[in-house]
Amino acid sequence: xxxxxxxxxxxxxxxxxxxxxxxxxxxxxxxxxxxxxxxxxxxxxxxxxxxxxxxxxxxxxxxxxxxxxxxxxxxxxxxxxxxxxxxxxxxxxxxxxxxxxxxxxxxxxxxxxxxxxxxxxxxxxxxxxxxxxxxxxxxxxxxxxxxxxxxxxxxxxxxxxxxxxxxxxxxxxxxxxxxxxxxxxxxxxxxxxxxxxxxxxxxxxxxxxxxxxxxxxxxxxxxxxxxxxxxxxxxxxxxxxxxxxxxxxxxxxxxxxxxxxxxxxxxxxxxxxxxxxxxxxxxxxxxxxxxxxxxxxxxxxxxxxxxxxxxxxxxxxxxxxxxxxxxxxxxxxxxxxxxxxxxxxxxxxxxxxxxxxxxxxxxxxxxxxxxxxxxxxxxxxxxxxxxxxxxxxxxxxxxxxxxxxxxxx
Amino acid sequence: xxxxxxxxxxxxxxxxxxxxxxxxxxxxxxxxxxxxxxxxxxxxxxxxxxxxxxxxxxxxxxxxxxxxxxxxxxxxxxxxxxxxxxxxxxxxxxxxxxxxxxxxxxxxxxxxxxxxxxxxxxxxxxxxxxx
Numbered sequence: 001x002x003x004x005x006x007x008x009x010x011x012x013x014x015x016x017x018x019x020x021x022x023x024x025x026x027x028x029x030x031x032x033x034x035x036x037x038x039x040x041x042x043x044x045x046x047x048x049x050x051x052x053x054x055x056x057x058x059x060x061x062x063x064x065x066x067x068x069x070x071x072x073x074x075x076x077x078x079x080x081x082x083x084x085x086x087x088x089x090x091x092x093x094x095x096x097x098x099x100x101x102x103x104x105x106x107x108x109x110x111x112x113x114x115x116x117x118x119x120x121x122x123x124x125x126x127x128x129x130x131x132x133x134x135x136x137x138x139x140x141x142x143x144x145x146x147x148x149x150x151x152x153x154x155x156x157x158x159x160x161x162x163x164x165x166x167x168x169x170x171x172x173x174x175x176x177x178x179x180x181x182x183x184x185x186x187x188x189x190x191x192x193x194x195x196x197x198x199x200x201x202x203x204x205x206x207x208x209x210x211x212x213x214x215x216x217x218x219x220x221x222x223x224x225x226x227x228x229x230x231x232x233x234x235x236x237x238x239x240x241x242x243x244x245x246x247x248x249x250x251x252x253x254x255x256x257x258x259x260x261x262x263x264x265x266x267x268x269x270x271x272x273x274x275x276x277x278x279x280x281x282x283x284x285x286x287x288x289x290x291x292x293x294x295x296x297x298x299x300x301x302x303x304x305x306x307x308x309x310x311x312x313x314x315x316x317x318x319x320x321x322x323x324x325x326x327x328x329x330x331x332x333x334x335x336x337x338x339x340x341x342x343x344x345x346x347x348x349x350x351x352x353x354x355x356x357x358x359x360x361x362x363x364x365x366x367x368x369x370x371x372x373x374x375x376x377x378x379x380x381x382x383x384x385x386x387x388x389x390x391x392x393x394x395x396x397x398x399x400x401x402x403x404x405x406x407x408x409x
Numbered sequence: 410x411x412x413x414x415x416x417x418x419x420x421x422x423x424x425x426x427x428x429x430x431x432x433x434x435x436x437x438x439x440x441x442x443x444x445x446x447x448x449x450x451x452x453x454x455x456x457x458x459x460x461x462x463x464x465x466x467x468x469x470x471x472x473x474x475x476x477x478x479x480x481x482x483x484x485x486x487x488x489x490x491x492x493x494x495x496x497x498x499x500x501x502x503x504x505x506x507x508x509x510x511x512x513x514x515x516x517x518x519x520x521x522x523x524x525x526x527x528x529x530x531x532x533x534x535x536x537x538x539x540x
Contacts, residue, residue, distance in 0.1 A: 348445060348477035348522060352413060364445035378446040378475050407414070408478075 002297060002305040004390050010035040010293075011388055024359040024393050029174050029204060029337045029366075029384035031226045034290075038229055041289035042282040052278055054255060068281050071288035072271070075236055078291045079221065080212030088237040088244075088271040089279050093203040094124040096222035096237035097168070099274060100199060101128040103247040104220075104239075105136075105166070108197075113165045114139040118151060119374045120173045123367045125201045129168055143169070145374065149176035149327040156188055166197045171205035175368045175382060176327030177310065177337040179205075186217040197243070203227055207386075208306055208335055210299040213238055225283060230290035234283030237274075244270045251276040302387055306336035309385040313338050313394045320401070326375060336385035339366070342401060345408045347381045353404040359396060413513050414478065421482035426489045429471040438533035442480065442525050444518065449474040449484055449529045455496070459537070463497035472526060479511075479519050484526035486510040496534050502527060 008014050011033045014023060025033060045067065053065040073084040081087065090096045109115065115129050119142050133140045141159055144152050151169075160167075167189055172179050186198050199220040205211055207228030213221055220243075225234040249256055249267055256276040259266040267273045294302065311331035318325050322343035328334050342350060347363035354361055362382040365372045372378060383397055434452035441448045454469040470492060472484045490510055491499050504520065507527050515523055 346447075346475075346477035348479065348519070349414075352519070369446055372446055378448065 001308055002301055002387055004388060007297075008388050010037065012036055012039070014388060018358050021358050024357070024396050026383040026385065026389070026393065026397060027360045027362050028207075028227070028386035028389075029382065030362055031232070032207065032229050032386055033388065034231065034286075035229055035293055037293055038231065038286045038289045042231060042286040045282045045285050050282070053281055064281060067285050067288075068279070071284040074288040074291050075284075076238075078211075078295065079206060079238060080214050081238060083241055085269070085271050086238055086241050086244075088239065088274045089284055090235045090237050090274075091233055091280070092224040092226070092235035093201060093222040094128075094224075094235075096220075096235055097124050097128045097199065097201070099237055099250045100220050100222075100239070101132045103250050103274070104197070104243065105129075105132045107247060109133070109136045109138050109165050111137040112163050114141055114161070114163050115165060116141050116143060116159050116167045118143040118145070118169050120145055120149070120151070120176055120178065120371050121168070121170050121368065122174050122201060122203070123369065124203075125168050125170060125199070126370065129166075138165075142370075145176075145178075145371075148329070149173070149178050150333075151178075151180055151185070156185065157192060160189060160192050160196065162193065164193060164196050166199060168199040168201070170201040170203075171211075172202075172208070172335045172337075173327065173368075173371070174204050174337065175339045175366050175371055175380065177334040177339070178327055179209075179333045179335055181333075182218070183216050190217060204335060204337070207294070209303040219243055225287040225290065228287075228290055229293055230287035231280075231283045234280045234287050236287075241270060244274070249276065250274050253277050255279075297387060305387060306385060307331050307334075309389055309391065309394065310334050310336040310338070312391050313383065313385065313397070316394060316398050320398070322405070323401070326380060336389075337382060338384070339380040339382045341377060341380050342405055345404050347379045349408065350381045350401070350404050353407055354397070354400040357396065357400055357403075359400050361397070413515065413519065415513060418478060418482040418511060418513060421485040422478040425472075425481050425485035427471050427485065428473060430473055431469060431471045434471075436533045436536050438529050438536065439474075440525060440529040440532060442476075442521055444521055445477070447474065447476040447480055447522070447525065449476060449480065449525050451484075451488070451526070451529050451533055453530075453533060455537075462537075463500070464495055465537070466493055466495050467491050467499070470530075472529075476525070477522055479515070480522040480525050483507060483511060483523045487526045487530065491530065496537065499534055500531060502531075 049060045049063045051060045053068045072087045076084045076087045197219040200218040202221050202223045206223040221238040226232040253276045258268050324341045326339045351363035364379050431452040435455045437452045439450040451472045455465040457465045470488045
């Protein structure tokens with residue numbers, strides 16, 4: 001396990017008490033807490049060199065530009081990419097998917113095409129594709145899951161055909177916790193149809209395990225900064241340079257241009273072509289600091305820590321009466337996120353009762369309504385664990401659930 | 410400490426009034442809470458005919474659906490309250506009405522749960538305007 005005694009003091013929020021009681025934060029899947037190092041790095045930008053990038057030749061602007069661009073390199077190497085220009089800074093994973101749909105999708109999808117997604121996706125990896133196929137009169141198909149919440153084997157071969165343009169799938173389900181064997185799946189896909197492009201939603205993977213885009217075989221990979229100790233408002237689209245370099249722009253205006261005339265514009269090279277306007281400079285700097293923080297812990301250790309917490313939470317929850325746990329019941333291919341329902345207690349009420357003890361869990365459909373429909377439930381409770389969580393947090397959660405069950409009996 | 414789960418809320422949650430569905434209802438409507446996927450469906454029987462417009466009154470009402478204690482208790486209290494009220498009166502109801510019926514304070518997120526039933530009823534009533 002990670003040394004949480006050293007980690008916890010880095011997170012200012014965990015030092016604060018609410019109504020005299022400590023905070024038990026079990027919603028890092030929605031957004032992680034931020035360490036002082038990240039907050040300081042952003043504050044430092046605003047306090048010492050908070051000016052615009054690219055445009056100034058004065059020292060401060062050069063510093064800001066250097067920090068912003070070195071953030072790009074830091075993020076690139078974190079996911080195993082040697083090409084910093086394959087990192088496009090966006091607002092979040094949602095915007096990254098929308099960017100791909102609006103640029104690559106616009107050029108490569110037509111009325112003959114089909115796109116394949118899965119029923120376990122976050123809405124961010126469904127709705128942009130629904131909108132694209134609607135514009136193009138194309139088709140959107142879905143891979144189903146097994147009762148245990150894994151992608152059904154064998155169906156990929158049946159769904160892909162010569163008209164399949166893209167497969168959009170999640171690395172880790174934000175509800176089931178399932179870690180999909182993405183590299184293996186991509187290999188199968190590319191063997192059947194090498195022309196199919198693959199977009200991986202790694203919003204729940206990059207914060208929690210070592211990702212190497214070279215070994216993955218994906219064409220696009222998206223994630224958000226705020227789920228990996230970074231600030232909100234910054235996210236990443238990693239995309240192969242050869243795919244992006246000739247695509248039309250996403251948004252147009254400042255920074256994304258090389259030359260502008262009254263009647264035409266020559267667009268800038270990647271990645272700047274896709275970063276119109278002044279970007280979230282402080283956000284990129286904060287994200288790079290978050291990456292350094294995770295690197296200092298070691299992503300393999302982060303994963304082991306979470307696997308142990310997942311194992312502990314699963315063994316406790318699955319042993320409880322009248323509790324249904326969704327997703328695989330084995331920690332080995334599971335992230336430290338556990339969705340469950342308690343008989344007779346609506347998820348909202350569960351979350352509200354737990355909040356009396358400052359235990360923060362998520363309740364609802366967690367931006368995965370099709371998955372909940374597939375599971376035939378309107379909503380679920382979700383507890384998720386990260387580097388600052390301990391087995392004691394799991395114990396407190398179990399105690400809280402028992403309290404709520406008694407309250408509503 | 411939150412004070413949401415008062416006895417009247419829990420009573421209305423455990424034993425909701427007007428739970429079910431009316432056969433031959435004059436108007437029906439179903440609405441979901443985008444935050445949690447909960448759904449409330451209402452069915453109403455009205456007095457008079459289309460000609461009376463907003464002067465028609467609620468003769469009977471039922472609701473069903475899945476929801477948390479707040480949304481079910483609210484639906485129970487709201488449906489009970491609007492029995493006998495005219496469509497005009499129903500359209501004038503607002504969140505203060507619901508909150509005073511429930512007698513509790515709510516955070517913005519839970520307020521959405523509390524207001525779902527009234528919103529569903531008002532959407533149903535609006536159908537009568539468009540014919």
